[in-house]
Amino acid sequence: MSDIKTQHFDLIVIGAGINGAGIARDAAMRGLKVLLLDKGDIACGTTSWSTRLIHGGLRYLEHGEIGLVRESLKERERLLRIAPHLVKPLSLLIPIYKMGGRGPYTVRAGMIAYDLLSLDKSLKRHRMLSREESLRRVPGLNDEDLRGAAIYQDAQVEYAERLALENVLSARQHGALVLTYARVDRLIIEDGNVRGVEFTDLRAHILQTARTPVVVNVSGPWVDAVLASAGRPVERLIGGTKGSHIIVEKFSGAPEVALYVEAKEDGRPFFIIPWNDLYLIGTTDLVYTGDLDHVEASEAEVDYLLRETNRVIPSARLQRDSILYTYSGVRPLPYLSEGDAGSITRRHFIHDHAPALPGFISIVGGKLTTYRNLSEQAVNFVFKKLKRKSVQCLTDQKRLPGAETEDFETFSRRFEQGSGLHAATAARLLRVYGTRADEILEHAAGNAELLAPFSTETGAIGAEVVFSFRDELAETLTDCLMRRTMVGLNRAVGLDASEAAASIAMRYLGWDESRAERELEEYRQYVRRFHPRPWTFRPTGA
DSSP states (O other): TGGGGBBBOOOOEEOSSSHHHHHHHHHTTTOEEEEEOOOOTTTGGGGGGGGGEOOOOOGGGGGGHHHHHHHHHHHHHHHHHOOTTTTEEEEEEEEEEETTTSOHHHHHHHHHHHHTTTTTTOOOOOOOEEEEHHHHHHSSSSSSSSEEEEEEEEEEETTHHHHHHHHHHHHHHTTTTSSEEEEEEEEEETTOOOOOOOEEEETTTTEEEEEOOEEEEEEEEHHHHHTTTTOOOOOBBOOOEEEEEEEEEOTTOOOOOEEEETTTTTTTEEEEEEETTEEEOOOOOOOOSSOOTOOOOOHHHHHHHHHHHHHHHHHOOGGGGEEEEEEEEOOBBBBSSOOOGGSSSOOOEEEEETTTTTTEEEEEEOSHHHHHHHHHHHHHHHHHHTOOOOOOOOTTSOGGGGGGGGGGHHHHHHHHHOOOOOOHHHHHHHHHHHHGGGHHOOOOOEEEEEEHBTTTTOBBHHHHHHHHTTOOOOOSHHHHHHTTTGGGGGGTTTTHHHHHHHHHHHHSOOOOHHHHHHHHHHHHHGGGGOOOOOOOOTTOOO
């Protein structure tokens, strides 16, 4: 990286969340010389803390955002096609109660509109269910004043972190330079124009400069903080709201389908979703003004989600000690001086800072579902700023790296039959890495130790640890467990597998004992924000 100051980039992207990753991929695929920077790891911010749905946003219809719903539904179809290993259909059921805010006619009208806005979809159309049918589908559902339900299909991205990662890996394949743990400190301004950035390599503690005619600020909740680095008065763009989730084991009455329900306390919709062999419950929506780098679920939010879940499924009887862990993040929504947090638009905005800061663009808002379309729009705008003829966008057609095959189902069957792995291990590799599961086995090279699980619960194998550092840009044990192998999302937030992973890194990646100890301690500190249920682990070396 020492020669980076001598390189000239067409575009510098600040932020490697899903939107920054998507922009970097699109721009690189269209032939632009791209530098992608993030002060942390890929997808370590808002992307990791979403509800992990790829959906049209049914409730946006209530706010009249028809265009956003249509855009979201079209993008859902594209993601099902370009990332079938990560984005999969999910059935959702909406119970309808006599005293609820949305009666059967309102819900049915919304369902019909949802179907009409996605006539080209591959998923099944909605169905209205009677009270009896509803209880057959979800026997644990509260039956008091239940009138019926609607059932429909959207999609789920179980590991949103890997969706962002694969966009970054594709960007690299097309020539982008990707630097994580690179904190942008200052915009370089010459003759009134933004000409690049100064950033600190946080791993090597080195100050670097990179030059470009266009900088895109896609730092999510940190957009205003990056703006401040210009050293000039600027308007506030972000009015982030906090969303928290709780993760629990399967409980009494737990539904086989996802539930999309209306909270009794405030009328806000929330989800109870089968996820990662567990259940994900959320989310809240509160104005947030605290530390963006350490967002945690509050006791009030946790109690709210427990109460509402126990109301919807009385047999659940969830308590504080039912919670395996929590997670919380901040949505990078547009700033409003007043108003209800839930009514803030989920549309994205491409904010050109010219004439005050020519060459500088900020992205405000956006949804996980619509990242690809946002990226296409942003890169089209970059071509205008560069005064170049735009090149055709192909991100809606070209599959992500883990789906590069004509027929993913055929590939999956062939891999499961020929891998030589236990069926559950092979299935997990396909679920996390898609077609790149073959590359995991190449890293193992028949080594029994690397083919053996280092995580008893998930079945993740040792070769995945090596692969995450050598081929997937992991820099720390936290990167490896939380956003590569996905072991950090298990019942024990990875604490049951962290020492085994560090041992593999010592044997195969050259870590000394000092680094292993440091990485383990940093990981333990990191997962404390999730308030995990107490987990007993042995001190290293014991």
